[in-house]
Amino acid sequence: MIEATGLTKRYGAKTAVHDLSFQVRPGTVTGFLGPNGSGKSTTMRMIVGLDEPTSGHVTIGGLPYRRVPNAPRQVGALLDAKAVHGGRSARNHLLCLAQLSGIPARRVDEVLGVVGLQDVARHRSKGFSLGMGQRLGIAAALLGDPQVLLFDEPVNGLDPEGILWVRTLMKSLAAEGRTVFVSSHLMSEMALTAEHLIVIGRGRLMADMSVREFIAANAAGFARVRVPDTEPGSREKLAAALAEEGGQVLPEPDGALRVAGLPLPRISDVAHTAGVRLWELSPHQASLEEAYMRLTQGAVDYRSTDDRRAGLHEEGAQGPEPFPVPQPGADQPGWYAPPPPRQERPAAPDLSKSDTEDPR
Numbered sequence: 001m002i003e004a005t006g007l008t009k010r011y012g013a014k015t016a017v018h019d020l021s022f023q024v025r026p027g028t029v030t031g032f033l034g035p036n037g038s039g040k041s042t043t044m045r046m047i048v049g050l051d052e053p054t055s056g057h058v059t060i061g062g063l064p065y066r067r068v069p070n071a072p073r074q075v076g077a078l079l080d081a082k083a084v085h086g087g088r089s090a091r092n093h094l095l096c097l098a099q100l101s102g103i104p105a106r107r108v109d110e111v112l113g114v115v116g117l118q119d120v121a122r123h124r125s126k127g128f129s130l131g132m133g134q135r136l137g138i139a140a141a142l143l144g145d146p147q148v149l150l151f152d153e154p155v156n157g158l159d160p161e162g163i164l165w166v167r168t169l170m171k172s173l174a175a176e177g178r179t180v181f182v183s184s185h186l187m188s189e190m191a192l193t194a195e196h197l198i199v200i201g202r203g204r205l206m207a208d209m210s211v212r213e214f215i216a217a218n219a220a221g222f223a224r225v226r227v228p229d230t231e232p233g234s235r236e237k238l239a240a241a242l243a244e245e246g247g248q249v250l251p252e253p254d255g256a257l258r259v260a261g262l263p264l265p266r267i268s269d270v271a272h273t274a275g276v277r278l279w280e281l282s283p284h285q286a287s288l289e290e291a292y293m294r295l296t297q298g299a300v301d302y303r304s305t306d307d308r309r310a311g312l313h314e315e316g317a318q319g320p321e322p323f324p325v326p327q328p329g330a331d332q333p334g335w336y337a338p339p340p341p342r343q344e345r346p347a348a349p350d351l352s353k354s355d356t357e358d359p360r
């Protein structure tokens, strides 16, 4: 178990982490969420003794990292996948780490197989793609077969197959009774991987609860309601009746209504009283992303502004209007749903550029 008590870190006038107290328990994957610059990496570095707290303390199994006996065999961490000597092969990098911790060389080949790098084990890591570097960092964390594992953004740069692999790996490590603490910016991924969440904003604890509780506490579910297309005016009639009952009603792009703040039976009764037939009345759970956006909207340090492109284009020659993003709390009472995510295709690893280390 990892236990932080009053953990605080200041860099000059900047307080990166402020009075954090939490526990990360064995047997479940605990997600660590927070906007950019909220103090996640600083917290993780303090857990493994790479940064000294200004005040407070953090322990692993009751001891500060530096007093954990044979720490590399008890605690594994992926904090910065780029922290590798690029001239060394993947195998030599792991062999060096293994020798420092008294781990037998055969374990190196085992973990190279676990992370799928056995075929490039003798390639210099400087030729590795981002995803291959992540896999090497995960291999290093697994080397000592530790009971406590920390991963800072482990799926960064991985392709969909790699992301699925990390998800399965995290869950199986936790199912073996290990303590697994993992930070990520990918909410949809976190929702599938973690059972418990610790959320921070500007260095302060904002939530420490199960994913289910977090969503229930920070984002309301809603109902989708559809009336027959053949009955003009019935949608507007129903929307007005639901709003009168205290529901928050928004039109969906496909003609349905999105209703928050009223239970499904009440919506059905209101429709019945208004004399409107329903073709659909379905419950929808809010997503982790919605809940996260809602909780952290006041704790974001780096927020983009509109790019007006002043003077770059001739009058009237601008491109298409950007997709309108609903602003939390602006004109939507009590709930917020982000637009559908854009599809991003991660680059495939380019093995052709990785040169092979001299077999000396």
Ligand SMILES: Nc1ncnc2c1ncn2[C@@H]1O[C@H](COP(=O)(O)OP(=O)(O)OP(=O)(O)O)[C@@H](O)[C@H]1O
Pocket (backbone or CB within 6 Å): 011, 014, 015, 016, 034, 035, 036, 037, 038, 039, 040, 041, 042, 043
């Ligand atoms: N060595 C340092 N010196 C000064 N300030 C630092 C140092 N390390 C971190 N900070 C500051 O502390 C704050 C928290 O940084 P940290 O990297 O822990 O955030 P994070 O949540 O991991 O961010 P991200 O999600 O972008 O990785 C930031 O404002 C950062 O600029």
